[in-house]
Each structure stands twice: as C-alpha cells, then as structure tokens.
Amino acid sequence: MSHYMPRRTSEFRGKVLEERGTADKRQTRATKRSAASHTPSSSQVVPPRRPSASRLPQPLNLERDRFTQMSVTPKHGPRPLSTATRASQSQNLERDGLTQMTVTPKHGHRPAPFTAERPVAPHSDKKWVAERAQQILCYLQDINESMATTLPISDLFNRPGGLRHMTIKQFVSILNYLFHHIWRNKVTVGQNHVEDITSAMQKLQYPYQVNKSWLVSPTTSHSFGHVIVLLDFLMDFVPSSDEPGMDFPFMETTEQPSSYLNSVHCETMATMTTTTAQMQAVQLDEEVNALLFAEASKCIVLWDQELSEEEAKLQAETRDQLIGKKCDLPDRQALDQEIDDLRVKLQQLDDKLQHPSDGTKLEKLEHLTKEQNQLTQQLADSQEELKQQLILCDKLAAQAEEKQANLRQQMKYEHRLEQAVNNQKYTAQQLNTLQMESNDIENYSKAYERQVKEVSDLELHQQVMLSRAKQKLLDCVEGFNSRARHLSVDPAIGGLMKGGGDQQFDLTLPFNPEQEDISKRIQCLDLLGNLLQQQCQQNVERRQMLDQQVDKIKCDSLKLDTEVANLESRLQAQKHRLGKVEAGYRTKRDMMVQHKQQLAEDQCDQIARLGELEKRQQEAEEKLQASVKKNEDLLDGAELFQEEDHKARNAHLDDCELKLAEAEKELQALNSKLTVSRAQLEEAEQKVYSNPLPSFEPVLEAFKKR
Structure with missing residues (x-):
C-alpha cells in the first residue's frame, strides 16, 4: 500500500539542495532523512534548558524506526525535485552556512564579493515549469494511449506549446483524472470548477495558497506556473504509466462493485461454490466507508508526523471496529481463529472427498444436494x-x-x-329576557364609567401641572445646592470658609426658599469672591518660586539621565558579546546534531545488512562479526568525541557565566546609584511641600474692620 501513500509535509519543506545537474532525479532515502531534521520549524523552535542540564553528557540516539524510514516509496521512476523542495533546501543551506559561493565579474576586471544563491519561488522558475509541464504531458500521453477511455487532450500532444494551449474543459478533465485516484468514482470538478478545485485542495491540505484568478485562466503567464505546481502536487497520488492500476478495495460500495470484488469472486468460485448473499457480505456499505474515511484522515496526520506507534494503534482499533461490524467478532485474533477453524474443517472435507471409503458416497452426495435444492x-x-x-x-x-x-x-x-341537553337550567324564552336585561345593565354601567373617567382625567391634569411646577422649583434649588456643596468640598474654598470667623458661609438653600434666604446667600458669595481673588495673587507668587526650584531639580535629573544612558550602552555591549558567544555555541550544536544523525544512518545501514546476512548464516558469520566490531568502534569513537566536545562547551559556558556575573555586579552598582538619586529627589520634594503657607487672618480682620 505504500505505492498509494503521498509525500509527508516535511518532504515539501526540509530537503537539502542538490546540484543543478541532479535536478531531474528523486532524492534518496538517506538525503530525505538528513533533510527532514533541518526544517525551519525544527531549527527555530528550541525549548529552554537549564544551565546545569545543558552540561550533562547526552547519550547518542542511534535507534530509529525502520518502518517510518521505509514508508514512502517512489511511485513512477525518476522525477525532478519540485520548486518548493529546492526553495526549502536553499533556505536550509543558507542557515547552516553550506551554500555554494559564486564569483561574478562586476566591471569586467574586478571580481564581485561572494554571494549566496537566492531561493526561487516554485511558480517563477521558468526552466523547472517548462520541464515539469513536458513531463506531465508525456505522462498523460502514455496514460491516454494505454487507457480504454481517452482524455479530450489529444490535440495538445502535437502542439509545440503543450499544456500552455489547453482550454478550461481540458484543464478540468485532467484534474478529474488526477482526482479519480483519490476519490474514485465521485465527480470532484463540475460546472463551478473554481469552487470545486479550491475545496478539493483544502481537503488535501495543499501547502500553497489557491488563487481563483489563475484557476479561471490557467494558461496565462502569471498563472501557468501556479497550475504546474498544483499538477505536480497531484501527480504524487497517481500511479506511473508503466504500472497497472490497482483499485483500493475499501473505496467501493455495494452500489458500485469494483474489479477487486470481481476478482475475489472469481477466485472464490474456482475453489468453492458461494451464493450471491455471501458475495454481498464481502462488499462494504456506506457506513463502513464513512468509518474508513474518518479514521484514514486521522491516520494520515499521524503518518505525516512520523508517529508510528500511534498510527499502528489507530489501525488496530479501526480494524477491530470493522471486524466487529462485518463479522460480529471482537477483534482480529478472533477472526484469525475463526478462519483457522474453517480451514481445518475444509481440509477435513477435502480429505474425505479425495479418499472416499465407498464408491456410492458420491452418488448419495449428489442425491442429497438435489434434495437440498428442492x-x-x-x-x-x-x-x-x-x-x-x-x-x-x-x-x-x-x-x-x-x-x-x-x-x-x-x-x-x-x-x-x-x-x-341535561345540564341546561333555563328555557329559550327565559334566556332571551335575561340577555336583554344584561344588555341594559351593561349600557348604564358604561355611561357611568365614562363620567367617572372624565372627572378623574381633569383631576389628574391639575395634579400633574402642580407637580411639574414643584419639580421645577426643586430642581433649581437642588442644582444651586449641588454647586454650593462642590464649592465647600474644594480644599482651598473650604479653608477660606472656615477661616471667616463669625461670618456664616452656609450657601445651601432650603427646599422652600424665601427672599431673605436668597439675599443672604448673595452676600456670602460676594465675600467669598473677594477672598478668592486675594488667594489667587498669593498663589501666583508662590508658583514662581516653585518653578525656579523645579528648574534646578530638572538640571540634576538630566545629569543623572546621561550617566544612566552610558551605563545602559555598556550593558547593551555586554549583551551583544554574549549573543555572539551563544550563536557560536548554536552552530557547534548543529554540527553535532548532523554528526549524530550520520552515525544513526550508519547504524541503520548496518542493521539492514545484518538482516540480509541472517538468511545466509553459514556463509556470512565472519562478515557479521566484522560489521559488529566496526559498529562498536564507531560508537566508542563517537562517545569519546561527544565527551570531549561536552568538556570544551562546559569550559566555554563557565567563561560566559563569569562575564555575566561581572555585568550583573555593574548593574547592581548602577541600581544603587539610582536609589540614592531618587532618595535625594524625594528629600527635595518634601522640603518644597513642607514650607508653610501664609495665613489669611490679617486679611479677614481688615474686612471685619470695614
């Protein structure tokens, strides 16, 4: 089934850039494994470590899962690297410092400095787009010649431009053929091909953005590159032109039997006679298909993340559910046991048929079968x-x-x-007289209610007018009283009102004020206004004195700010130096990770060679011992190298920690200076606020004498 498995997400991002001459070949499994570990996501996100934990010698992780390494197999011969792969490879090489440096002449006689090769977007690489378009066209031509149903693209094979001259109908037919290998007989692209293609690529988790403009016009210059990248992505799901197509048995329903079911039926009929009901039990219904599609999406996510254990558990659970639905058995072990029992019974029956003890048993068997049919x-x-x-x-x-x-x-x-009828109390005539009397009483009551309503309306109107007048007066008094309370709450005005001596400064009015109350409040307000004017003049003089003191304090603070800025610049320089040291350590760590990965690959190769040699034990015992000894020497050397490197890094980290401790001491000295300056500033502010204010008693006595 690995033939139908698509590429993982890591294969689109984390492969190493090869030379231009090898662009028409697929990468090997070793390069895929080495490139998958240098993806941008894996190199940028680094979990924080403690200093003590980073110094401990880490053991080599030389055990790898052979099944996860061998799950992806190439599908149709040598294929060129996609542009997305080359772009990710160039980014990895730029990060690791392994990009090739080229020299180009600048003015004819002076060479330009070395520059790294800039990554090219997938759709803008014209050479790759042209080569990939020609390969896709050749593949479609081979498929068109080998298939019974031909695609409507025969006119593209003889044109020089190829896919650049395809119509919308031909583009839709190509996509329908490619989608056929994913969703089988379901028509994916219909009349509204833009929306259908967009939704289908979202289901497939297409790594690039699908734009509707280049789906409407796929052959224009700005959209043809995007279309080729999309077709290249879908080509990973189709078989090669020289391989026979195989149908997935779980993709069929009872309404659409496949060739797989027909072949199974033919093989079964060749060995034993089965009825139509037994054959229908082999086919899967829509409920089982829904279960398989739901679990397959989860399994693809686990396979893409290379979680082999979780993937195996999910496959086992799905298999047990399917066996429980179709066979009424708990799990696969029970099914295998049932199959073994049936095989034993079948073998016993075959033995009895092949070795009959009496010649008449066959005739009896035929007679019994006829009776059974009747x-x-x-x-x-x-x-x-x-x-x-x-x-x-x-x-x-x-x-x-x-x-x-x-x-x-x-x-x-x-x-x-x-x-x-039995429950009636009155006759029809009595009922009519009672109804007339009730109508008269209702009319009298309505007239009386109208009179009462008119009188109550007049009374309510008078009450409303009176309440409105009282409310207006009360609102005015409350507004004046609220303003008076605000004035009394003000600390400056409150001090003047308390220092007035015998003079009463009650500015609030009663709820029912008289003319005498209003005149008293006017006199108090005039006196308060005169006092406020005198206080304003004194505040202006005091403000001038405070401004002079503030200017002096600002000069002192500017001097302290310059000193703080100098110390901060020194601190930044120390941080910059520490960052350089950390970058050097990271590069060394990356080199160590590559070395570990190379050792892991070597061990995997030795394990594979050991598996082959076990089949020929007598001939390969000496080679096996030599390979084991070689692996042990390699592991010992790697461990020695790792221990030496850990010692060197620990010594380097000790130097960095000493420098960091010195910087922290300088920072503490700076903080102590800042605390001293802040204490001096607070003392100055307290001196300013502690000066007593001039008293207003002489002014009040002068007003009293007048």
Whole structure:
C-alpha cells in the first residue's frame, strides 16, 4: 500500500539542495532523512534548558524506526525535485552556512564579493515549469494511449506549446483524472470548477495558497506556473504509466462493485461454490466507508508526523471496529481463529472427498444436494406465500382498527350532546329576557364609567401641572445646592470658609426658599469672591518660586539621565558579546546534531545488512562479526568525541557565566546609584511641600474692620 501513500509535509519543506545537474532525479532515502531534521520549524523552535542540564553528557540516539524510514516509496521512476523542495533546501543551506559561493565579474576586471544563491519561488522558475509541464504531458500521453477511455487532450500532444494551449474543459478533465485516484468514482470538478478545485485542495491540505484568478485562466503567464505546481502536487497520488492500476478495495460500495470484488469472486468460485448473499457480505456499505474515511484522515496526520506507534494503534482499533461490524467478532485474533477453524474443517472435507471409503458416497452426495435444492426452493416459495398472507392480514387489521376508532368517536360525540341537553337550567324564552336585561345593565354601567373617567382625567391634569411646577422649583434649588456643596468640598474654598470667623458661609438653600434666604446667600458669595481673588495673587507668587526650584531639580535629573544612558550602552555591549558567544555555541550544536544523525544512518545501514546476512548464516558469520566490531568502534569513537566536545562547551559556558556575573555586579552598582538619586529627589520634594503657607487672618480682620 505504500505505492498509494503521498509525500509527508516535511518532504515539501526540509530537503537539502542538490546540484543543478541532479535536478531531474528523486532524492534518496538517506538525503530525505538528513533533510527532514533541518526544517525551519525544527531549527527555530528550541525549548529552554537549564544551565546545569545543558552540561550533562547526552547519550547518542542511534535507534530509529525502520518502518517510518521505509514508508514512502517512489511511485513512477525518476522525477525532478519540485520548486518548493529546492526553495526549502536553499533556505536550509543558507542557515547552516553550506551554500555554494559564486564569483561574478562586476566591471569586467574586478571580481564581485561572494554571494549566496537566492531561493526561487516554485511558480517563477521558468526552466523547472517548462520541464515539469513536458513531463506531465508525456505522462498523460502514455496514460491516454494505454487507457480504454481517452482524455479530450489529444490535440495538445502535437502542439509545440503543450499544456500552455489547453482550454478550461481540458484543464478540468485532467484534474478529474488526477482526482479519480483519490476519490474514485465521485465527480470532484463540475460546472463551478473554481469552487470545486479550491475545496478539493483544502481537503488535501495543499501547502500553497489557491488563487481563483489563475484557476479561471490557467494558461496565462502569471498563472501557468501556479497550475504546474498544483499538477505536480497531484501527480504524487497517481500511479506511473508503466504500472497497472490497482483499485483500493475499501473505496467501493455495494452500489458500485469494483474489479477487486470481481476478482475475489472469481477466485472464490474456482475453489468453492458461494451464493450471491455471501458475495454481498464481502462488499462494504456506506457506513463502513464513512468509518474508513474518518479514521484514514486521522491516520494520515499521524503518518505525516512520523508517529508510528500511534498510527499502528489507530489501525488496530479501526480494524477491530470493522471486524466487529462485518463479522460480529471482537477483534482480529478472533477472526484469525475463526478462519483457522474453517480451514481445518475444509481440509477435513477435502480429505474425505479425495479418499472416499465407498464408491456410492458420491452418488448419495449428489442425491442429497438435489434434495437440498428442492427443499430450499419449496422453503422459499412457502416463505413468499407467508409474507403475502401476513401483509394481507396486516391490512385487514388496520382497516378494522380504523373503523373501531371512528365508531368510538361517534359514541363519544353522542354522549357529550346528551350531557349538554341535561345540564341546561333555563328555557329559550327565559334566556332571551335575561340577555336583554344584561344588555341594559351593561349600557348604564358604561355611561357611568365614562363620567367617572372624565372627572378623574381633569383631576389628574391639575395634579400633574402642580407637580411639574414643584419639580421645577426643586430642581433649581437642588442644582444651586449641588454647586454650593462642590464649592465647600474644594480644599482651598473650604479653608477660606472656615477661616471667616463669625461670618456664616452656609450657601445651601432650603427646599422652600424665601427672599431673605436668597439675599443672604448673595452676600456670602460676594465675600467669598473677594477672598478668592486675594488667594489667587498669593498663589501666583508662590508658583514662581516653585518653578525656579523645579528648574534646578530638572538640571540634576538630566545629569543623572546621561550617566544612566552610558551605563545602559555598556550593558547593551555586554549583551551583544554574549549573543555572539551563544550563536557560536548554536552552530557547534548543529554540527553535532548532523554528526549524530550520520552515525544513526550508519547504524541503520548496518542493521539492514545484518538482516540480509541472517538468511545466509553459514556463509556470512565472519562478515557479521566484522560489521559488529566496526559498529562498536564507531560508537566508542563517537562517545569519546561527544565527551570531549561536552568538556570544551562546559569550559566555554563557565567563561560566559563569569562575564555575566561581572555585568550583573555593574548593574547592581548602577541600581544603587539610582536609589540614592531618587532618595535625594524625594528629600527635595518634601522640603518644597513642607514650607508653610501664609495665613489669611490679617486679611479677614481688615474686612471685619470695614
């Protein structure tokens, strides 16, 4: 099944850039594994470590899963690297410092400095787009010649431009063929091809953005590159032109039997006779297909993340669910046990048929089979007749129940009518006279209610007018009182009002004020205004004195700011030096990771070679011992190298920690200076605020004498 497995997400991002001459070949498994570890996501996100934990010698991780390394297989021969792969490879090489440096002449005689090769976007690499378009066209031509149903693109094979001259209809037919290998007989692209293609690529988790403009016009210059990248992505799901197509058995339903089911049926008929009902039990229904599609999406995510253990668990659970639905068995072990028992029984029957003890047993067997067929036919006829009789009986019972229900409803209606007639208290004439009297009483009551309503409306209107007038007066008094309270709350005005001596400064009015109350409040307000003018003049003089003191404090603070800036610049320089040291350590760590990965690959190769040599134990014992000894020497050398490197890095980290401690001491000295300056500033502020204010008592005495 690895033939139908797509490429992982890491294969689109983290492959190493090869030379231009090898662009038409697929990468090997070793280069895929080495490139997958240098993806941007894996190199940028580094979990934080403690200093003590980073110094401990880390063991080599030389065990790898062979199945995860061998799960992806090339599908159709040598294929060129995609542009997305080359772009990610160039980014990895630029980060690791392994890009090739080229020299280009600048003015004819002076060489330009070395520059790294800039990565090219997938759709803008014209050479790759042209080569890949020609390869896709050749593949479609081979498929078109080998398939029974031809695609409507035969005119593109003879044109020099190829896919650049395809129409919308041809583009849709190509996509339908490619989607056929993913969703089988379901028509993916219809009339609204833009929306259908966009939704389909979202389901496939296409790594690039799908723009509707280049789906509408796929052959224009700005959209042809995007279309080729999309077709290159879909080519990973189709088989090669020289391989026979194989259908997935789980993609078929009972309404659409596949060639796989037909082949299974033919093989089964060759060995033993089976009925049509038994063959239908092999086919999967829509419910099982829904289960398989849901679990397959989860399995693809786990496979893409290379979580082999979780993937195996999910496959086992899905297999057990499918066996439970189709076979009424708990798990695969029970199914295998049932198959083994049936095989044993079949073998016993074959042995009996091949070695008959009496020649008449075959004739008896044929006679019994004929009788069995006759009895089954009679049983089927009787069952069909019984079904018809049961259907007729059900119809008659339903009609009888319906008639009984109608009869019960008629009887209930008659009973209700009898009760209504028996419960009447008055005759028809008495009822008419009572109704006339009640109408007269209602008219009198309505006239009286109208009179009462008119009087109540007039009274309410007068009350509303009076309440409005009172409310306006109360609002005015409350507004004046609120302003007076705000003035009394003000600390400056409150001090003037308290220092007035015998003079009363009650500015609030009662809720029902008189003219005398209003005149008293006016006199108090005039006196308060005069006091406020005198206080304003004194505040202006005091403000001038405070401004002079503030200017002096600002000069002192500027001097302290310059000193703080100098110390901060020194701190930044120390941080910059520490960052350089950290970058050097990271490069060394990356080189160490590459070395570890190379050692892991070597060990995997030795394990594979050991598996081959186990089949020929007598011939390869000496080679096996030599390879084991070589692996042990390699591991010992790697461990020695790792220990030496850890010692060197620990010594380097000790130097960095000493430098960091010196910088922290300088920072503490700076903080102590800042605390001293802040204390001096607070003392100056306290001196300013501690000066007593001039008293207003002489001014008040002068006003009293007047």
